[in-house]
Amino acid sequence: MADQSWLTEFPDMSRRELLGIRKTLDGAYRDFSRAYGDQIEAFFDPLLSFLVWFENLLLNTPWWLVLGVLAGLVYFMSRSWKLCVGVSVSLLAIGYFGMWDNTMRTLSIITVCTFLAIVIGIPVGIMMARSNRAQSIITPFLDIMQTMPAFVYLIPVVMLLGIGKIPGVIAVVIYAIPPVIRLTNLGIRLVPHETLEAATAFGATPTQRLFRVQLPLAMPTIMAGINQTIMMALAMVVIASMIGVKGLGQPVLKSITNQYFTLGLLNGLAIVALAIMFDRVSQSYAKRTQKHLRGDHNGK
Amino acid sequence: MENNSTPLIEIESLTQIFGNTPEKVLPKVNDGMSKSDVLATTGHTVGLRDINLSVNRGEIFVIMGLSGSGKSTLIRHFNRLIDPTAGKIKVEGEDILTLSPKELIQFRRHKMSMVFQHFGLMPHHCVLDNVGYGLSIQGKKPSIWKNKAKQWLEVVGLEGYEDQYPSQLSGGQQQRVGLARALCTDAEILLMDEAFSALDPLIRYEMQTQLIELQGKLQKTIIFITHDLDEALRLGDRIAVLKDGEMIQVGTSEDIILNPVDDYVRDFAKDVNRAKALKVKHIMERSKNRVIDCDSAEGLADAFKKHDILVWTKSNQLQGVVSKNRLAAYQAGRIDSPLLHQSSVKEKDYLQTVLPIALLADHHLLPVLDSDNQVIGCLSNDAIAEVLSPSFDAA
Known part of the structure; x- marks a missing residue:
């Protein structure tokens, strides 16, 4: 009755075949990473040296200067004293609890990741908005990037580039980029048809339409996407610490393995504080630049 | 008033079919297959069928029809916001369908401007920047276009509103901005797509009066779309009636009222205020x-x-x-x-x-x-x- 066992057991492929597939794929990828790993690493070298430079800059500058510059930046972006004081107090508390260096490392990598995600994500989003075909091709990839467990795509990245900052950055960017792409696409598609038609009717070139109508009008949506991207990048910090990215994630990882509750909590809170800083500052910057959306302002 | 003998705009056997393969359906439409049969057998919608019309320099040419009659589709052919399936659109004798993308942009910048039903203003620009939009994208210096935009704002009666945003204005004010924006480029031809339909009756009447006054001074060539016969009769030097994508009648106000070609036009004309539309002559x-x-x-x-x-x-x-x-x-x-x-x-x-x-x-x-x-x-x-x-x- 062996030939009827498919009724009770799933007729899966034999272990041997599966092993064969795995061996071939793993082998092919290993060969690929051996053959091209060095070139790819060399390609990312400028990024690595920038990362190192930026991190050292934040670490080697006296803390009060960094604090001052950050507070100034916050004020410049948000024009709000309240926010400025809040950020300074949180940073002082972080420093007081001995997490200054790790916070600076996380800050540097998050800044670079967010920047990369925006620089790559917005053009991809624009492309998606312009062509339905591009949208139908890219959307499934975004779905995969957002749902695939982060550990899974850490494997090939580590195989290719080893452990360190660059694979960390790549993993964080892959994880965090979908919102900015999706919301750029959505924002541009939601621009009122008649407004766009008006621009065309007055002789706007496609570039003028993009930069003077579509992007400005999509900006609130795009800013929401950037915000999400920042939050997701911060959430990824702990996972990235597994492949040797230094920062607030590493003490958290250590706390998990050793059950250090307080250490984990403090570092977790520091990540939360960073997240809130990024969020409030980017939100109020967005609000300030979108003054036409405020119904009550008097034209100033 | 020179060149009055040759029309400024001529549209010849213009047909618009919406669908995936309009060119395959075109012969059937040309053979006179009805709109519903075309839709049933091919899944294509006949937007416009064999439209022929000519617009003279300096006249207000009104295109009238109920919603779905194709009037908004038709006006979008004048500046090629929509390209036709077949036919010719000639402006000053030149077929604008042959223009290259660059020439088309120049054509839109200098020859025609447009006013939209829902205003189509840029919500992120202040009123002054909206009015100067046409000139600013032509690359004119801000000092030049801001000045000009200010003058046109005064003409439409909105001085003092320069720094407001469209969302802060009433519908009537927004459409004045739309009108000023269209006039600011000095284009000879003005396309007005149901420009006053979204306004309440009092404001609409006011805007019509203003348009008539402006037209007296400026002598533009205006293509005006409306579904309101009273508005058509008040503004139009000539009126074209559109039904289901076909041109049924073109004529002066009294032609439409006194000599309607069919029941559709007659029904349209029945409820109109004839004392307002007809003259002693x-x-x-x-x-x-x-x-x-x-x-x-x-x-x-x-x-x-x-x-x-x-x-x-x-x-x-x-x-x-x-x-x-x-x-x-x-x-x-x-x-x-x-x-x-x-x-x-x-x-x-x-x-x-x-x-x-x-x-x-x-x-x-x-x-x-x-x-x-x-x-x-x-x-x-x-x-x-x-x-x-x-x-x-x-x-």
């Missing part, structure tokens, strides 16, 4: 049968053999309206004057301005004068009553 009696020129009242006696009431002129100067009985009484010395009344109307007066005069004048006859105050005919109350009666049935 459309219903007056042009013959001089009842106009008698002689030096003295006595000379009129002969003419009363045929008519009871006459218009009396002396060396072409209007004296007044005379009746047989009144003349007899005058000749018998019982009254001082043989005249019934001395009222008159101009041929270009609208019926609504004539009505009170007609009601007050005795014996239902009014002399009609041309612009040189010469009597050219007469208007009877019967004619007015006939054309204004609810049961009026156009030929």
